[in-house]
Amino acid sequence: MKNSLSFALAVLMLHAFSFAPLAHETSKEKAKRAMLAAEVKAGVASIGTGKSARVRVRLNDKTEYHGYIVETANDHFVVADARTGATAPIAYHEVKGIKGNNLSTGTKVGIGVAIAAALAVVIGIVKARGRDDDRPESPCRLSGVTTPCPPGCVCTQ
Numbered sequence: 001m002k003n004s005l006s007f008a009l010a011v012l013m014l015h016a017f018s019f020a021p022l023a024h025e026t027s028k029e030k031a032k033r034a035m036l037a038a039e040v041k042a043g044v045a046s047i048g049t050g051k052s053a054r055v056r057v058r059l060n061d062k063t064e065y066h067g068y069i070v071e072t073a074n075d076h077f078v079v080a081d082a083r084t085g086a087t088a089p090i091a092y093h094e095v096k097g098i099k100g101n102n103l104s105t106g107t108k109v110g111i112g113v114a115i116a117a118a119l120a121v122v123i124g125i126v127k128a129r130g131r132d133d134d135r136p137e138s139p140c141r142l143s144g145v146t147t148p149c150p151p152g153c154v155c156t157q
Helices: 002-047 105-130
Strands: 054-059 064-072 076-080 087-091 095-100
Touching (some): 002 064, 002 095, 064 087
Antiparallel strands (some): 054 095, 064 076
16 A cells, blocks of 8 residues: 555655746747737737728637737737628637738838829920920921922922
8 A cells, every 4th residue: 555655745846847848838938928918909909990900810719810900909800802801700829820922001101102203203304395486497397389399398279
């Protein structure tokens, strides 16, 4: 009896000590996950909501969602599929990675201004090339000429 009690106590002690590093690892892992969840929450807040807030979300279980963010909450956000409209609530701590495919308002305005400026330059160049008012009259454009036509020109009577 004494022998088996000693053996059981040794097994229990060995078992308890083997889980000590594992418990320490999970607290580090929890802290890391909490930090990642806070980063994801900040990223989702910067992307915003609506059909222009397009995202690609990859979860820890390797599930992927493509669509746009419909709503955000304190502990989760909701992604709607762009084609079907089906929604999926996603907890921040479940997210492994997220990519937003939208542009900020400032970027959109900058692109619009650049396009308008390029268009204005092209229109200016086309108008400058098409002007005949600034060019001197050529002898080849004479009509009703009574004198002989200059060489290389076609004159009409």
